Amino acid sequence: xxxxxxxxxxxxxxxxxxxxxxxxxxxxxxxxxxxxxxxxxxxxxxxxxxxxxxxxxxxxxxxxxxxxxxxxxxxxxxxxxxxxxxxxxxxxxxxxxxxxxxxxxxxxxxxxxxxxxxxxxxxxxxxxxxxxxxxxxxxxxxxxxxxxxxxxxxxxxxxxxxxxxxxxxxxxxxxxxxxxxxxx
Amino acid sequence: xxxxxxxxxxxxxxxxxxxxxxxxxxxxxxxxxxxxxxxxxxxxxxxxxxxxxxxxxxxxxxxxxxxxxxxxxxxxxxxxxxxxxxxxxxxxxxxxxxxxxxxxxxxxxxxxxxxxxxxxxxxxxxxxxxxxxxxxxxxxxxxxxxxxxxxxxxxxxxxxxxxxxxxxxxxxxxxxxxxxxxxxxxxxxxxxxxxxxx
Numbered sequence: 001x002x003x004x005x006x007x008x009x010x011x012x013x014x015x016x017x018x019x020x021x022x023x024x025x026x027x028x029x030x031x032x033x034x035x036x037x038x039x040x041x042x043x044x045x046x047x048x049x050x051x052x053x054x055x056x057x058x059x060x061x062x063x064x065x066x067x068x069x070x071x072x073x074x075x076x077x078x079x080x081x082x083x084x085x086x087x088x089x090x091x092x093x094x095x096x097x098x099x100x101x102x103x104x105x106x107x108x109x110x111x112x113x114x115x116x117x118x119x120x121x122x123x124x125x126x127x128x129x130x131x132x133x134x135x136x137x138x139x140x141x142x143x144x145x146x147x148x149x150x151x152x153x154x155x156x157x158x159x160x161x162x163x164x165x166x167x168x169x170x171x172x173x174x175x176x177x178x179x180x181x182x183x184x
Numbered sequence: 185x186x187x188x189x190x191x192x193x194x195x196x197x198x199x200x201x202x203x204x205x206x207x208x209x210x211x212x213x214x215x216x217x218x219x220x221x222x223x224x225x226x227x228x229x230x231x232x233x234x235x236x237x238x239x240x241x242x243x244x245x246x247x248x249x250x251x252x253x254x255x256x257x258x259x260x261x262x263x264x265x266x267x268x269x270x271x272x273x274x275x276x277x278x279x280x281x282x283x284x285x286x287x288x289x290x291x292x293x294x295x296x297x298x299x300x301x302x303x304x305x306x307x308x309x310x311x312x313x314x315x316x317x318x319x320x321x322x323x324x325x326x327x328x329x330x331x332x333x334x335x336x337x338x339x340x341x342x343x344x345x346x347x348x349x350x351x352x353x354x355x356x357x358x359x360x361x362x363x364x365x366x367x368x369x370x371x372x373x374x375x376x377x378x379x380x381x382x
């Protein structure tokens with residue numbers, strides 16, 4: 001059986017020693033995989049050596065603009081409930097451990113029902129703004145969008161637990177899925 | 185604080201930002217502004233959007249620094265904010281329309297990779313061939329799915345490991361590798377087709 005996606009881990013030197021040895025042995029015997037590995041190595045090298053540079057940026061102007069945006073946002077946070085106001089008043093020196101998504105068992109005291117209600121309220125606000133603003137709601141969307149995204153972002157870990165959801169975009173390539181299931 | 189050079193680590197600075205330390209925020213902006221702009225531009229291929237979204241990522245960083253758990257590297261956490269913003273923007277903004285328009289006018293504007301990577305002195309014909317090949321290669325990268333393209337960019341620009349790429353994209357390590365494998369397979373196919381047609 002060809003290593004396929006394991007070949008990527010092999011080329012990125014991420015395999016444990018036994019797996020690395022197994023893939024290396026396979027490459028010795030399989031001309032097709034050897035050719036693929038060589039082509040992928042060449043592509044890595046070509047991509048790395050020819051990465052296009054973005055147009056020049058005036059960093060002084062960039063930082064001044066960022067500062068102005070931040071001040072404006074802070075001014076609005078003073079009116080609307082800001083994310084930081086959700087956090088407890090724990091100081092840095094005794095801040096409890098938080099999770100990847102920013103939730104903390106010790107400090108995040110919202111009940112599940114309250115969180116759902118908060119998410120529903122945020123979604124309602126978003127709907128109103130979306131209907132009102134239409135296509136104009138883009139990067140400069142009002143703070144409720146940022147608020148809603150933060151709420152959804154805090155639930156991302158939940159979504160990641162669903163393998164099917166995670167693999168939906170792979171459905172077009174059944175061979176790869178079969179390979180994953182075999183590997184898994 | 186790193187013991188060797190006494191420079192505060194990114195993670196330590198982020199903790200200070202959570203306490204609204206503006207000097208720490210400025211330092212993080214200085215460290216990451218070019219990488220953030222470059223990565224956003226590489227995903228979006230639009231200067232204005234790249235500037236806006238990289239700035240927005242810094243604002244989100246300032247706003248949510250307290251949620252940084254410190255289990256992953258700061259860079260991984262920050263790239264996740266930035267990449268999510270960029271991918272969301274592409275989904276919402278009919279990104280492909282402007283990309284097609286840009287491709288159609290690339291010759292007029294001189295914005296192709298050939299101009300950005302002028303051939304060094306040497307065999308001009310060979311260098312021109314190589315520049316054309318690279319233009320095709322990156323044009324093909326632009327045509328990959330957003331996830332595949334982002335995985336390629338995180339690998340090439342930031343040299344992230346599969347586990348870090350997975351953390352940025354919020355997927356499993358295996359899925360990150362599948363994205364990269366499929367991207368390379370597509371790029372290889374295109375390049376081989378080009379070789380045969382030459």
